[in-house]
Amino acid sequence: MPKGRRSRLQGALVTAINQAGEAEQTALAFPRLRCVYDGRAIAPDVAVFLWDRVPFTKAGEVPDDFFWVPDWAIAILSPEQSPTKLIDKLVHCLRQGGQLGWLVDADERAVTAFLPEQLPTVLKGDETLPVLSNLSLRLTANDVFSWLQLVRR
Numbered sequence: 001m002p003k004g005r006r007s008r009l010q011g012a013l014v015t016a017i018n019q020a021g022e023a024e025q026t027a028l029a030f031p032r033l034r035c036v037y038d039g040r041a042i043a044p045d046v047a048v049f050l051w052d053r054v055p056f057t058k059a060g061e062v063p064d065d066f067f068w069v070p071d072w073a074i075a076i077l078s079p080e081q082s083p084t085k086l087i088d089k090l091v092h093c094l095r096q097g098g099q100l101g102w103l104v105d106a107d108e109r110a111v112t113a114f115l116p117e118q119l120p121t122v123l124k125g126d127e128t129l130p131v132l133s134n135l136s137l138r139l140t141a142n143d144v145f146s147w148l149q150l151v152r153r
Helices: 004-024 083-095 141-146
Strands: 027-031 035-037 040-042 046-050 072-076 100-105 110-114 121-124
Touching: 004 027, 004 046, 004 072, 004 141, 040 083, 072 083, 083 100, 083 110, 110 141
Parallel strands: 072 100
Antiparallel strands: 027 046, 035 040, 046 072, 100 110, 110 121
């Protein structure tokens, strides 16, 4: 189960992605969505689908079951989690047609980006993070981790 930092980052990422993607109908982000494909089920912290790949029902609603690989899978590392298992899930997504994977590490203040046919890239500070190409969203690693700092009044 997600702990505080992981939950906060998950919620903020879903909100930021959906603010950009829903308005333009380019992408839709889901928290902890179970995706079943290639004989395997994964539930990334954030699963993002390009708008035209969201399998809306005849009533125009989001279905309960997703049998597709997410276009962008985001895993947020918790202290008790195995980075190797998360990396395996992200790489599996890419091998099955996913376009992008992120491994977010709050302790290191780093986001490791996984792209098809490329070596992983560790991004920190003011480095711009890759997002889906049709999404009007610009984030740096600092932007992502700034969501952990809350101002108390």
